[in-house]
Each structure stands twice: as C-alpha cells, then as structure tokens.
Amino acid sequence: MTDQLAGQEPLELAAVRNRGDYADALTRLIDRGRRERCITVLSGAEAYAVAELLGQYAQLDPTDKLHQLAATMASRIYSRLGAWG
Template sequence: MSDKAVPQDPFGLAGVPDHRDYAQRLAELLERGTTQPPLAVLSAEEAYTAAELLGQYAQLDPTAALNQLAATLAGRLYARLGT
C-alpha cells in the first residue's frame, strides 16, 4: 500500500481566494468540459436531482456569478437528460 494520498482537489479549486475567483475558475472548467467528450459519472436520477438543486440555487440571486454558473450547469444537465 502506498503512502501517497489521493488528491482531494483534482480541479484546483481549494486554493481559490474568493467567490469571484471561484466563479471564474468554475466557468473555465465548465468551458473546458464543452470540448471534452462526456463521461457518465452520475445516474440519471442523481443528475436530475443535481439539476433541480442547481436550478433552485440559481434562482436565489440570478445575477450573481456562482448562481449564473449553477443555472448554466443545470441547463446542461437537463439537456443531456432530455427533459
């Protein structure tokens, strides 16, 4: 067994200093995701639940950067689910 720990921050988000930088980093990851082939990591039920929660969060403050990203991601999940 190796002593090396599995990285807990594979997307480089742990060291982001504030919400604005975090939103920017998430936007970059979201854009990168549009150029890579999709990989199924959630069941349809999990994806639908995540989309619902993201949509509810997005409605709390539709003009905030994180909320806009949540809305975008929810829309993408719904589109892939065909709903």
C-alpha cells in the same frame, strides 16, 4: 493549502482566494469540460436531482455569477436528460 499541493490540484480550484476567483475558476473548468469527452458518473435520476438543486440555487440570486453558473449547468444537465426522459 500549500503551494506544493496547489500545484498538484488538476482542477485549478485550490488557488482561489475569494468568491470572484472561485466563480472564474469554475467558469474556466466548465469551458474546459465542454471540450472533453463525456463519461457517465450519475444515474439519470441522480442527474435530475442535481439539476433540480442547481436550478433552485440559481434562483436565489439570478444576478450573482455563481448562481448564473448553477443555472447554466442545470440547463445543460436538463438538455442531456431530454434524451434520457
């Protein structure tokens, strides 16, 4: 991706160079997301399926930073679905 396009990328993921940078960028994005207002983008059933997939991914290597992020996001989704279910 060119520098010109990277500057236009609002989620700051275009500049990542490796898996560690990607995990760090996702962590910052998740932290930022906790301060933003929530919007509905998925049905409850879709959100549950996403949480299941993230949970399965997280179990593949619980010590890896990306897998830990997946576990965190699965947990947050399940928590929010608690009011849905």
